[in-house]
Amino acid sequence: MQFRQQALAKLQSPEELDLPVRFARPQGWLVLSVTVVVMAAASVWAVTGSVASTVGAPAILTHGEGSYILQSPVAGQVTAVVAEEGTRLPADSPVLKVRTAEGDTVVRTVAAGRITALAATIGQIIQTGANVAAVEKVARATDPLYATVYVPAENAASIPANAAVDLTVQSVPTQEYGVLRGHVKSVDRSAQSAQQISAFLGDGQLGEQFTKDGRPVAVLVRLDKSAGTKSGYTWSSADGPPFSLTSMTMADASIRLADQRPVDWLLP
Secondary structure: OHHHHHHHHHHHOOOOOOOOOOOOOHHHHHHHHHHHHHHHHHHHHHHHOOEOOEEEEEEEEEEOOOEEEEEOOOOEEEEEEOOOOOOEEOOOOEEEEEEEOOEEEEEEOOOOEEEEEEOOOOOOEEOOOOEEEEEEOOOOOOOOEEEEEEEEHHHHOOOOOOOEEEEEEOOOOHHHHOOEEEEEEEEOOOOOOHHHHHHHHOOHHHHHHHOOOOOEEEEEEEEOEOOOOOOOEOEOOOOOOOOOOOOOEEEEEEEEOOOEOHHHHOOO
């Protein structure tokens, strides 16, 4: 009964139109203002800002023209191994001798280069077409090194010309000497098979290794030179490692892709 009397009294009382109406508390206005400012700043950043992204892939330090597999043109027994691993030879230089039914045959280099591996030994019986050596195509000691990066095919199209590249060289302690710097020189147009990679690097195992997740695209990286480091190349540290780099050294590459505006992610 008491609540009913109060309700009737409320209905009979005049409306209090002269009292101010409170739409929101001061704390609410503060939250609303901050939200509006943040949304405005985010909208401006989405249109004018940019986001950098990278793609990582395995790499190997090589000379620009790669390597080739030297094969025996005849079948017979190896009687002498003339060349040594690590030796740089001109084209048509003797590598080994093979005794056949018709006489001795000398197996020679096809192009100038450095012997990186010898697969034949004295006394071994080999067949025609047998792999006897791997030769890296480098004619002079001053020929520069490059990095060949094997990028997944779906990422190759997004790599811009002259993109910056950081290389973590496996033989160099990163925490002490940093990463090797470079820039993209060229990007192949098509994905490569294990056989193509093996032919370029002169190593069948590397061909299998670089294609275990699919056929990649080869990206040739020009290493940034520096006269102030022992290696002759630029590193993220001031001096880099106190030794020279050698070809066929493995590395991990991080290639910087073209910057994107956040608004492009929302637009078709």
